[in-house]
Amino acid sequence: MLVKRKPDAYRCTLVSLIVGIVIGVIHMTVSRNLRGSSMPVDAVTYTAVLTLLVFLLFRIPGIWAKVNFTQAPKGENESAGGAAAIVSGLLAFSIQYLMESTHTMNGGINYGDAFHLSMTVIGWGLVLGGIGLMVLAQLKVRRAFQNLTSESPAV
Template identity: 50%
Template sequence: MRNKWWAKLLRIVGIVLMSLTAAFTLMGGAGTSCVALNPTGFGGKFAGIASFQWLWILFVLIGVAAGILGVRAVVLLIKGSKKAYRAAIIALLLGTILNAIHMVASRSLRGSSMPVDGVLYMNILTFLVFLLFRIPGIWKSVNFEKPVENEQTGKKAAVFSLVIVGVLTLTIQFVMAPTHTIDGINYANVWHVVMSIIGSVLILSGILTNIVKRFTPIDVKTLWAVK
């Protein structure tokens, strides 16, 4: 039953969506650190949150944690672990609640909430998709809590996820430029070297995963050991 082509496609789509959501959440949490640590900088654009600096520090810490939980969920989804679906839902719920609070706080204190909105909407979209997966007729074929019968499905999901997230990592500074450019400086590009290295490694890992005969998702044993 789970060998149906549409079930394989949905499984891959779900894993890729979860990968993108985890990446957005992780980068959103890490990116907030600039404002959290220096709210009165950046031309005073974020001065309104200075009195609530502690809250923005929490946004950073919890955002990074939610992103890491999302990455863990992706690995479990690829493996078909019995804890995979629950791990994904927990990560998505945490990301949704966190970014909803972040969005409301930002709009209230500084009059704008971008790019938090995008991270929130991505979490909501993926959360809704995963809820749809629980429809009995779909779940019977997609069931993320069982190892996929065709190893190539998991391999393709890992390859697509690695490459797409890698491309996102390499281009995020351009995507976020409209909301991160202050006084002519694109602050989304301050980690250019680090992001370039990470993005390149992810894409290379995806390519290598695609060509190796024996599939070892993400080729990171420490992640693969997650139960």
């Protein structure tokens, strides 16, 4: 909703962050009581708290006047979406290695690598889709530039 700049996106984002924090705190408490450790839920919860603080800072009047959550012209988000998809795809490729230290359990089994094939397929899909979105955005920019230069009077 936030990327699509819906009218109530800010409020819905705040609600989602608060619900995520509450669930994260419950998960952390239960994990610590049952198995003595709550990682990696801690990092997820703390990241949600940090994100909530950033979003609350957006409401400072001087900042809020500069933040634009209104409807963007259609087709302006391809490059941002492409970049996000590429980064997400790269994360899908590397997550089993990044999370190995917190997901290796008894017997040396890395549960972060449990879905290697599916994460690889998802990663490739995101990277290729992101590249496609970036190329589409670049083609639109070039087409708009060509239209501007062809419409300008000759000197």
